[in-house]
Amino acid sequence: MAVVEFFPPPSPMPSATLHPVVRFNICDCYVRRPDQAERVIGTLLGSVSDGVLEIKNSYAVPHNEPADQVALDVDYHNNMYMCHLKVNPKEVTVGWFSTGFGVSGGSALIHDFYNILPPIHLTVDTGLRNGQASIKAYILVNLSLGDGPLAAQFQEIHLDLKMIEAERVGSDVLKTTVTDKLPNDLEGMEASTKRLYSLIDDIYKYVDDVVEGRAAPDNDIGRFLANELASVLKFLQMIFDNVFNKIIQDNFALFYLSSLIRTQLSIVEKLNTAAQIL
Known part of the structure:
Protein backbone atom coordinates (compact mmCIF):
# COMPACT_ATOMS: atom_id res chain seq x y z
CA MET A 1 0.00 0.00 0.00
CA ALA A 2 1.41 3.34 -1.00
CA VAL A 3 2.05 5.83 1.75
CA VAL A 4 1.08 9.49 1.41
CA GLU A 5 4.01 11.60 2.54
CA PHE A 6 3.81 15.21 3.65
CA PHE A 7 6.76 17.49 3.02
CA PRO A 8 6.67 20.28 5.62
CA PRO A 9 7.72 23.83 4.79
CA PRO A 10 11.30 24.91 5.37
CA SER A 11 12.45 25.06 8.99
CA PRO A 12 12.30 27.46 10.67
CA MET A 13 8.85 28.43 9.42
CA PRO A 14 9.13 31.60 7.31
CA SER A 15 7.21 34.72 8.29
CA ALA A 16 6.33 37.92 6.45
CA THR A 17 5.77 41.59 7.18
CA LEU A 18 3.45 43.77 5.14
CA HIS A 19 3.70 47.53 4.59
CA PRO A 20 0.36 49.41 4.61
CA VAL A 21 0.99 50.92 1.16
CA VAL A 22 0.68 47.40 -0.29
CA ARG A 23 -2.65 46.82 1.40
CA PHE A 24 -4.13 50.10 0.18
CA ASN A 25 -2.71 49.63 -3.31
CA ILE A 26 -4.40 46.22 -3.59
CA CYS A 27 -7.71 47.67 -2.43
CA ASP A 28 -7.35 50.56 -4.89
CA CYS A 29 -6.66 48.13 -7.75
CA TYR A 30 -9.75 46.15 -6.75
CA VAL A 31 -11.95 49.27 -6.83
CA ARG A 32 -10.57 50.23 -10.27
CA ARG A 33 -10.78 46.72 -11.77
CA PRO A 34 -12.65 46.14 -15.07
CA ASP A 35 -16.39 45.58 -14.74
CA GLN A 36 -16.18 41.93 -15.84
CA ALA A 37 -13.33 41.05 -13.45
CA GLU A 38 -14.27 39.31 -10.22
CA ARG A 39 -10.87 39.67 -8.59
CA VAL A 40 -7.49 41.33 -8.96
CA ILE A 41 -4.16 39.50 -9.29
CA GLY A 42 -0.75 41.09 -9.07
CA THR A 43 2.93 40.90 -8.15
CA LEU A 44 4.45 41.46 -4.70
CA LEU A 45 7.83 43.14 -4.35
CA GLY A 46 10.14 43.31 -1.38
CA SER A 47 13.20 41.77 0.22
CA VAL A 48 14.21 38.86 2.46
CA SER A 49 16.38 39.25 5.55
CA ASP A 50 17.10 36.71 8.32
CA GLY A 51 14.26 34.46 7.20
CA VAL A 52 11.69 37.28 7.32
CA LEU A 53 10.14 38.35 4.04
CA GLU A 54 9.24 42.07 3.89
CA ILE A 55 6.54 43.00 1.36
CA LYS A 56 7.10 46.64 0.40
CA ASN A 57 5.36 47.22 -2.93
CA SER A 58 2.96 45.72 -5.43
CA TYR A 59 1.30 46.20 -8.81
CA ALA A 60 -1.68 44.56 -10.47
CA VAL A 61 -1.26 42.32 -13.53
CA PRO A 62 -4.07 42.06 -16.13
CA HIS A 63 -5.48 38.55 -16.41
CA ASN A 64 -8.33 36.48 -17.83
CA GLU A 65 -10.06 33.56 -16.17
CA PRO A 66 -12.00 31.62 -18.81
CA ALA A 67 -13.60 28.49 -17.33
CA ASP A 68 -11.12 26.97 -14.85
CA GLN A 69 -8.02 28.49 -16.46
CA VAL A 70 -6.00 31.59 -15.61
CA ALA A 71 -4.08 33.61 -18.20
CA LEU A 72 -1.72 36.35 -17.00
CA ASP A 73 -0.38 39.15 -19.18
CA VAL A 74 3.25 38.07 -18.93
CA ASP A 75 4.59 40.91 -21.10
CA TYR A 76 2.90 43.50 -18.89
CA HIS A 77 4.35 41.85 -15.78
CA ASN A 78 7.88 41.79 -17.23
CA ASN A 79 7.72 45.43 -18.38
CA MET A 80 6.41 46.62 -15.01
CA TYR A 81 9.06 44.63 -13.18
CA MET A 82 11.90 46.05 -15.29
CA CYS A 83 10.59 49.59 -14.75
CA HIS A 84 10.38 48.97 -11.03
CA LEU A 85 13.96 47.69 -10.87
CA LYS A 86 15.17 50.95 -12.36
CA VAL A 87 13.61 52.83 -9.45
CA ASN A 88 14.06 50.30 -6.63
CA PRO A 89 16.79 47.81 -7.60
CA LYS A 90 16.80 46.27 -4.10
CA GLU A 91 13.14 45.25 -4.26
CA VAL A 92 12.65 41.96 -6.10
CA THR A 93 9.67 39.73 -6.79
CA VAL A 94 8.72 37.85 -3.63
CA GLY A 95 5.32 36.43 -4.62
CA TRP A 96 1.86 37.44 -5.76
CA PHE A 97 -1.49 38.57 -4.39
CA SER A 98 -5.14 38.06 -5.19
CA THR A 99 -8.37 39.45 -3.81
CA GLY A 100 -11.01 37.12 -2.47
CA PHE A 101 -11.54 34.78 0.46
CA GLY A 102 -8.74 32.22 0.68
CA VAL A 103 -7.08 30.32 -2.15
CA SER A 104 -8.91 29.11 -5.27
CA GLY A 105 -8.53 26.21 -7.69
CA GLY A 106 -6.29 28.17 -10.07
CA SER A 107 -3.98 29.53 -7.37
CA ALA A 108 -1.44 26.72 -7.84
CA LEU A 109 -1.12 27.54 -11.56
CA ILE A 110 -0.35 31.19 -10.84
CA HIS A 111 2.00 30.18 -8.03
CA ASP A 112 4.06 28.15 -10.50
CA PHE A 113 4.52 31.26 -12.65
CA TYR A 114 6.23 33.06 -9.76
CA ASN A 115 8.95 30.42 -9.59
CA ILE A 116 11.10 32.03 -6.91
CA LEU A 117 11.80 29.90 -3.82
CA PRO A 118 9.57 30.04 -1.93
CA PRO A 119 7.04 32.55 -3.34
CA ILE A 120 4.44 34.08 -1.03
CA HIS A 121 0.74 34.07 -1.87
CA LEU A 122 -1.13 36.98 -0.24
CA THR A 123 -4.94 37.04 -0.12
CA VAL A 124 -7.06 40.11 0.71
CA ASP A 125 -10.73 39.52 1.52
CA THR A 126 -12.31 42.52 -0.22
CA GLY A 127 -15.75 40.95 0.29
CA LEU A 128 -15.51 41.56 4.06
CA ARG A 129 -16.97 38.13 4.86
CA ASN A 130 -15.85 38.31 8.49
CA GLY A 131 -16.67 41.99 8.85
CA GLN A 132 -13.14 43.05 7.94
CA ALA A 133 -10.66 42.86 5.08
CA SER A 134 -8.70 39.90 6.44
CA ILE A 135 -5.23 39.46 4.96
CA LYS A 136 -3.44 36.10 4.96
CA ALA A 137 -0.14 34.84 3.59
CA TYR A 138 0.58 31.33 2.32
CA ILE A 139 3.44 29.21 1.03
CA LEU A 140 3.07 26.06 -1.08
CA VAL A 141 4.03 22.65 0.34
CA ASN A 142 3.94 19.37 -1.57
CA LEU A 143 2.24 16.01 -1.01
CA SER A 144 3.53 12.80 -2.60
CA LEU A 145 2.26 9.27 -3.09
CA GLY A 146 5.18 6.88 -2.92
CA ASP A 147 7.90 8.29 -5.16
CA GLY A 148 5.61 10.46 -7.27
CA PRO A 149 4.13 13.89 -6.53
CA LEU A 150 0.47 13.81 -5.60
CA ALA A 151 -0.75 17.32 -4.84
CA ALA A 152 0.18 20.71 -3.45
CA GLN A 153 -1.21 22.46 -0.40
CA PHE A 154 -1.19 26.13 0.59
CA GLN A 155 -0.13 26.52 4.21
CA GLU A 156 -0.70 29.77 6.07
CA ILE A 157 2.29 31.54 7.62
CA HIS A 158 2.61 34.31 10.18
CA LEU A 159 2.01 37.82 8.79
CA ASP A 160 2.69 41.13 10.57
CA LEU A 161 1.64 44.61 9.49
CA LYS A 162 4.67 46.91 9.62
CA MET A 163 4.31 50.69 9.58
CA ILE A 164 6.10 53.78 10.76
CA GLU A 165 4.33 56.48 12.78
CA ALA A 166 3.46 58.62 9.75
CA GLU A 167 1.92 55.59 8.03
CA ARG A 168 0.00 54.72 11.19
CA VAL A 169 -1.65 58.16 11.23
CA GLY A 170 -2.79 57.80 7.62
CA SER A 171 -3.89 54.21 8.21
CA ASP A 172 -6.04 55.19 11.20
CA VAL A 173 -7.77 57.83 9.08
CA LEU A 174 -8.39 55.54 6.10
CA LYS A 175 -9.69 52.72 8.31
CA LEU A 233 21.60 63.64 20.16
CA LYS A 234 22.25 66.23 22.84
CA PHE A 235 21.55 69.81 21.68
CA LEU A 236 21.62 73.04 23.56
CA GLN A 237 18.17 74.60 23.80
CA MET A 238 19.15 77.51 21.57
CA ILE A 239 20.62 75.26 18.86
CA PHE A 240 17.58 72.96 18.92
CA ASP A 241 15.19 75.92 18.59
CA ASN A 242 17.12 77.25 15.59
CA VAL A 243 17.13 73.88 13.80
CA PHE A 244 13.46 73.27 14.55
CA ASN A 245 12.41 76.73 13.37
CA LYS A 246 14.35 76.34 10.10
CA ILE A 247 12.63 73.01 9.39
CA ILE A 248 9.22 74.54 10.10
CA GLN A 249 9.99 77.50 7.82
CA ASP A 250 11.07 75.12 5.04
CA ASN A 251 7.82 73.18 5.39
CA PHE A 252 5.78 76.37 5.21
CA ALA A 253 7.71 77.48 2.12
CA LEU A 254 7.04 74.14 0.38
CA PHE A 255 3.37 74.33 1.30
CA TYR A 256 3.15 77.88 -0.08
CA LEU A 257 4.91 76.97 -3.34
CA SER A 258 2.69 73.90 -3.85
CA SER A 259 -0.38 76.09 -3.33
CA LEU A 260 0.89 78.52 -5.97
CA ILE A 261 1.50 75.68 -8.43
CA ARG A 262 -1.99 74.27 -7.89
CA THR A 263 -3.48 77.73 -8.43
CA GLN A 264 -1.51 78.25 -11.66
CA LEU A 265 -2.53 74.84 -12.99
CA SER A 266 -6.16 75.60 -12.23
CA ILE A 267 -5.94 78.95 -14.06
CA VAL A 268 -4.28 77.33 -17.10
CA GLU A 269 -6.97 74.64 -17.20
CA LYS A 270 -9.74 77.24 -17.12
CA LEU A 271 -8.05 79.30 -19.84
CA ASN A 272 -7.71 76.25 -22.07
CA THR A 273 -11.37 75.38 -21.52
CA ALA A 274 -12.44 78.95 -22.36
CA ALA A 275 -10.27 78.96 -25.50
CA GLN A 276 -11.86 75.73 -26.73
CA ILE A 277 -15.35 77.12 -26.18
CA LEU A 278 -14.57 80.35 -28.04
Whole structure:
Protein backbone atom coordinates (compact mmCIF):
# COMPACT_ATOMS: atom_id res chain seq x y z
CA MET A 1 0.00 0.00 0.00
CA ALA A 2 1.41 3.34 -1.00
CA VAL A 3 2.05 5.83 1.75
CA VAL A 4 1.08 9.49 1.41
CA GLU A 5 4.01 11.60 2.54
CA PHE A 6 3.81 15.21 3.65
CA PHE A 7 6.76 17.49 3.02
CA PRO A 8 6.67 20.28 5.62
CA PRO A 9 7.72 23.83 4.79
CA PRO A 10 11.30 24.91 5.37
CA SER A 11 12.45 25.06 8.99
CA PRO A 12 12.30 27.46 10.67
CA MET A 13 8.85 28.43 9.42
CA PRO A 14 9.13 31.60 7.31
CA SER A 15 7.21 34.72 8.29
CA ALA A 16 6.33 37.92 6.45
CA THR A 17 5.77 41.59 7.18
CA LEU A 18 3.45 43.77 5.14
CA HIS A 19 3.70 47.53 4.59
CA PRO A 20 0.36 49.41 4.61
CA VAL A 21 0.99 50.92 1.16
CA VAL A 22 0.68 47.40 -0.29
CA ARG A 23 -2.65 46.82 1.40
CA PHE A 24 -4.13 50.10 0.18
CA ASN A 25 -2.71 49.63 -3.31
CA ILE A 26 -4.40 46.22 -3.59
CA CYS A 27 -7.71 47.67 -2.43
CA ASP A 28 -7.35 50.56 -4.89
CA CYS A 29 -6.66 48.13 -7.75
CA TYR A 30 -9.75 46.15 -6.75
CA VAL A 31 -11.95 49.27 -6.83
CA ARG A 32 -10.57 50.23 -10.27
CA ARG A 33 -10.78 46.72 -11.77
CA PRO A 34 -12.65 46.14 -15.07
CA ASP A 35 -16.39 45.58 -14.74
CA GLN A 36 -16.18 41.93 -15.84
CA ALA A 37 -13.33 41.05 -13.45
CA GLU A 38 -14.27 39.31 -10.22
CA ARG A 39 -10.87 39.67 -8.59
CA VAL A 40 -7.49 41.33 -8.96
CA ILE A 41 -4.16 39.50 -9.29
CA GLY A 42 -0.75 41.09 -9.07
CA THR A 43 2.93 40.90 -8.15
CA LEU A 44 4.45 41.46 -4.70
CA LEU A 45 7.83 43.14 -4.35
CA GLY A 46 10.14 43.31 -1.38
CA SER A 47 13.20 41.77 0.22
CA VAL A 48 14.21 38.86 2.46
CA SER A 49 16.38 39.25 5.55
CA ASP A 50 17.10 36.71 8.32
CA GLY A 51 14.26 34.46 7.20
CA VAL A 52 11.69 37.28 7.32
CA LEU A 53 10.14 38.35 4.04
CA GLU A 54 9.24 42.07 3.89
CA ILE A 55 6.54 43.00 1.36
CA LYS A 56 7.10 46.64 0.40
CA ASN A 57 5.36 47.22 -2.93
CA SER A 58 2.96 45.72 -5.43
CA TYR A 59 1.30 46.20 -8.81
CA ALA A 60 -1.68 44.56 -10.47
CA VAL A 61 -1.26 42.32 -13.53
CA PRO A 62 -4.07 42.06 -16.13
CA HIS A 63 -5.48 38.55 -16.41
CA ASN A 64 -8.33 36.48 -17.83
CA GLU A 65 -10.06 33.56 -16.17
CA PRO A 66 -12.00 31.62 -18.81
CA ALA A 67 -13.60 28.49 -17.33
CA ASP A 68 -11.12 26.97 -14.85
CA GLN A 69 -8.02 28.49 -16.46
CA VAL A 70 -6.00 31.59 -15.61
CA ALA A 71 -4.08 33.61 -18.20
CA LEU A 72 -1.72 36.35 -17.00
CA ASP A 73 -0.38 39.15 -19.18
CA VAL A 74 3.25 38.07 -18.93
CA ASP A 75 4.59 40.91 -21.10
CA TYR A 76 2.90 43.50 -18.89
CA HIS A 77 4.35 41.85 -15.78
CA ASN A 78 7.88 41.79 -17.23
CA ASN A 79 7.72 45.43 -18.38
CA MET A 80 6.41 46.62 -15.01
CA TYR A 81 9.06 44.63 -13.18
CA MET A 82 11.90 46.05 -15.29
CA CYS A 83 10.59 49.59 -14.75
CA HIS A 84 10.38 48.97 -11.03
CA LEU A 85 13.96 47.69 -10.87
CA LYS A 86 15.17 50.95 -12.36
CA VAL A 87 13.61 52.83 -9.45
CA ASN A 88 14.06 50.30 -6.63
CA PRO A 89 16.79 47.81 -7.60
CA LYS A 90 16.80 46.27 -4.10
CA GLU A 91 13.14 45.25 -4.26
CA VAL A 92 12.65 41.96 -6.10
CA THR A 93 9.67 39.73 -6.79
CA VAL A 94 8.72 37.85 -3.63
CA GLY A 95 5.32 36.43 -4.62
CA TRP A 96 1.86 37.44 -5.76
CA PHE A 97 -1.49 38.57 -4.39
CA SER A 98 -5.14 38.06 -5.19
CA THR A 99 -8.37 39.45 -3.81
CA GLY A 100 -11.01 37.12 -2.47
CA PHE A 101 -11.54 34.78 0.46
CA GLY A 102 -8.74 32.22 0.68
CA VAL A 103 -7.08 30.32 -2.15
CA SER A 104 -8.91 29.11 -5.27
CA GLY A 105 -8.53 26.21 -7.69
CA GLY A 106 -6.29 28.17 -10.07
CA SER A 107 -3.98 29.53 -7.37
CA ALA A 108 -1.44 26.72 -7.84
CA LEU A 109 -1.12 27.54 -11.56
CA ILE A 110 -0.35 31.19 -10.84
CA HIS A 111 2.00 30.18 -8.03
CA ASP A 112 4.06 28.15 -10.50
CA PHE A 113 4.52 31.26 -12.65
CA TYR A 114 6.23 33.06 -9.76
CA ASN A 115 8.95 30.42 -9.59
CA ILE A 116 11.10 32.03 -6.91
CA LEU A 117 11.80 29.90 -3.82
CA PRO A 118 9.57 30.04 -1.93
CA PRO A 119 7.04 32.55 -3.34
CA ILE A 120 4.44 34.08 -1.03
CA HIS A 121 0.74 34.07 -1.87
CA LEU A 122 -1.13 36.98 -0.24
CA THR A 123 -4.94 37.04 -0.12
CA VAL A 124 -7.06 40.11 0.71
CA ASP A 125 -10.73 39.52 1.52
CA THR A 126 -12.31 42.52 -0.22
CA GLY A 127 -15.75 40.95 0.29
CA LEU A 128 -15.51 41.56 4.06
CA ARG A 129 -16.97 38.13 4.86
CA ASN A 130 -15.85 38.31 8.49
CA GLY A 131 -16.67 41.99 8.85
CA GLN A 132 -13.14 43.05 7.94
CA ALA A 133 -10.66 42.86 5.08
CA SER A 134 -8.70 39.90 6.44
CA ILE A 135 -5.23 39.46 4.96
CA LYS A 136 -3.44 36.10 4.96
CA ALA A 137 -0.14 34.84 3.59
CA TYR A 138 0.58 31.33 2.32
CA ILE A 139 3.44 29.21 1.03
CA LEU A 140 3.07 26.06 -1.08
CA VAL A 141 4.03 22.65 0.34
CA ASN A 142 3.94 19.37 -1.57
CA LEU A 143 2.24 16.01 -1.01
CA SER A 144 3.53 12.80 -2.60
CA LEU A 145 2.26 9.27 -3.09
CA GLY A 146 5.18 6.88 -2.92
CA ASP A 147 7.90 8.29 -5.16
CA GLY A 148 5.61 10.46 -7.27
CA PRO A 149 4.13 13.89 -6.53
CA LEU A 150 0.47 13.81 -5.60
CA ALA A 151 -0.75 17.32 -4.84
CA ALA A 152 0.18 20.71 -3.45
CA GLN A 153 -1.21 22.46 -0.40
CA PHE A 154 -1.19 26.13 0.59
CA GLN A 155 -0.13 26.52 4.21
CA GLU A 156 -0.70 29.77 6.07
CA ILE A 157 2.29 31.54 7.62
CA HIS A 158 2.61 34.31 10.18
CA LEU A 159 2.01 37.82 8.79
CA ASP A 160 2.69 41.13 10.57
CA LEU A 161 1.64 44.61 9.49
CA LYS A 162 4.67 46.91 9.62
CA MET A 163 4.31 50.69 9.58
CA ILE A 164 6.10 53.78 10.76
CA GLU A 165 4.33 56.48 12.78
CA ALA A 166 3.46 58.62 9.75
CA GLU A 167 1.92 55.59 8.03
CA ARG A 168 0.00 54.72 11.19
CA VAL A 169 -1.65 58.16 11.23
CA GLY A 170 -2.79 57.80 7.62
CA SER A 171 -3.89 54.21 8.21
CA ASP A 172 -6.04 55.19 11.20
CA VAL A 173 -7.77 57.83 9.08
CA LEU A 174 -8.39 55.54 6.10
CA LYS A 175 -9.69 52.72 8.31
CA THR A 176 -12.62 54.84 9.47
CA THR A 177 -15.90 54.47 7.61
CA VAL A 178 -16.43 58.20 7.04
CA THR A 179 -13.93 61.05 7.08
CA ASP A 180 -14.37 64.69 6.18
CA LYS A 181 -10.89 65.14 4.77
CA LEU A 182 -7.40 63.70 4.86
CA PRO A 183 -5.01 65.36 7.32
CA ASN A 184 -2.41 67.74 5.95
CA ASP A 185 1.25 67.66 6.97
CA LEU A 186 0.74 69.84 10.06
CA GLU A 187 -2.24 67.82 11.27
CA GLY A 188 -0.31 64.60 10.77
CA MET A 189 2.62 66.05 12.70
CA GLU A 190 0.26 67.13 15.49
CA ALA A 191 -1.26 63.63 15.74
CA SER A 192 2.21 62.05 15.81
CA THR A 193 3.36 64.49 18.50
CA LYS A 194 0.32 63.74 20.68
CA ARG A 195 0.98 60.02 20.36
CA LEU A 196 4.65 60.59 21.25
CA TYR A 197 3.61 62.54 24.37
CA SER A 198 1.31 59.67 25.33
CA LEU A 199 4.11 57.13 24.98
CA ILE A 200 6.49 59.31 27.02
CA ASP A 201 3.85 59.58 29.77
CA ASP A 202 3.57 55.78 29.84
CA ILE A 203 7.36 55.51 30.20
CA TYR A 204 7.38 58.09 33.01
CA LYS A 205 4.65 56.17 34.83
CA TYR A 206 6.48 52.86 34.48
CA VAL A 207 9.79 54.31 35.75
CA ASP A 208 8.05 56.00 38.71
CA ASP A 209 6.26 52.75 39.59
CA VAL A 210 9.57 50.85 39.54
CA VAL A 211 11.34 53.48 41.68
CA GLU A 212 8.49 53.56 44.22
CA GLY A 213 8.29 49.77 44.34
CA ARG A 214 4.80 49.53 42.82
CA ALA A 215 6.04 47.51 39.80
CA ALA A 216 8.69 44.83 39.40
CA PRO A 217 11.77 46.02 37.46
CA ASP A 218 12.49 44.48 34.07
CA ASN A 219 16.15 44.43 33.00
CA ASP A 220 15.29 44.18 29.30
CA ILE A 221 13.08 47.28 29.44
CA GLY A 222 15.72 49.13 31.45
CA ARG A 223 18.45 48.36 28.93
CA PHE A 224 16.16 49.31 26.06
CA LEU A 225 15.34 52.69 27.62
CA ALA A 226 19.01 53.32 28.40
CA ASN A 227 20.04 52.57 24.80
CA GLU A 228 17.30 54.82 23.42
CA LEU A 229 18.28 57.71 25.69
CA ALA A 230 21.95 57.26 24.77
CA SER A 231 21.11 57.42 21.06
CA VAL A 232 19.38 60.81 21.36
CA LEU A 233 21.60 63.64 20.16
CA LYS A 234 22.25 66.23 22.84
CA PHE A 235 21.55 69.81 21.68
CA LEU A 236 21.62 73.04 23.56
CA GLN A 237 18.17 74.60 23.80
CA MET A 238 19.15 77.51 21.57
CA ILE A 239 20.62 75.26 18.86
CA PHE A 240 17.58 72.96 18.92
CA ASP A 241 15.19 75.92 18.59
CA ASN A 242 17.12 77.25 15.59
CA VAL A 243 17.13 73.88 13.80
CA PHE A 244 13.46 73.27 14.55
CA ASN A 245 12.41 76.73 13.37
CA LYS A 246 14.35 76.34 10.10
CA ILE A 247 12.63 73.01 9.39
CA ILE A 248 9.22 74.54 10.10
CA GLN A 249 9.99 77.50 7.82
CA ASP A 250 11.07 75.12 5.04
CA ASN A 251 7.82 73.18 5.39
CA PHE A 252 5.78 76.37 5.21
CA ALA A 253 7.71 77.48 2.12
CA LEU A 254 7.04 74.14 0.38
CA PHE A 255 3.37 74.33 1.30
CA TYR A 256 3.15 77.88 -0.08
CA LEU A 257 4.91 76.97 -3.34
CA SER A 258 2.69 73.90 -3.85
CA SER A 259 -0.38 76.09 -3.33
CA LEU A 260 0.89 78.52 -5.97
CA ILE A 261 1.50 75.68 -8.43
CA ARG A 262 -1.99 74.27 -7.89
CA THR A 263 -3.48 77.73 -8.43
CA GLN A 264 -1.51 78.25 -11.66
CA LEU A 265 -2.53 74.84 -12.99
CA SER A 266 -6.16 75.60 -12.23
CA ILE A 267 -5.94 78.95 -14.06
CA VAL A 268 -4.28 77.33 -17.10
CA GLU A 269 -6.97 74.64 -17.20
CA LYS A 270 -9.74 77.24 -17.12
CA LEU A 271 -8.05 79.30 -19.84
CA ASN A 272 -7.71 76.25 -22.07
CA THR A 273 -11.37 75.38 -21.52
CA ALA A 274 -12.44 78.95 -22.36
CA ALA A 275 -10.27 78.96 -25.50
CA GLN A 276 -11.86 75.73 -26.73
CA ILE A 277 -15.35 77.12 -26.18
CA LEU A 278 -14.57 80.35 -28.04
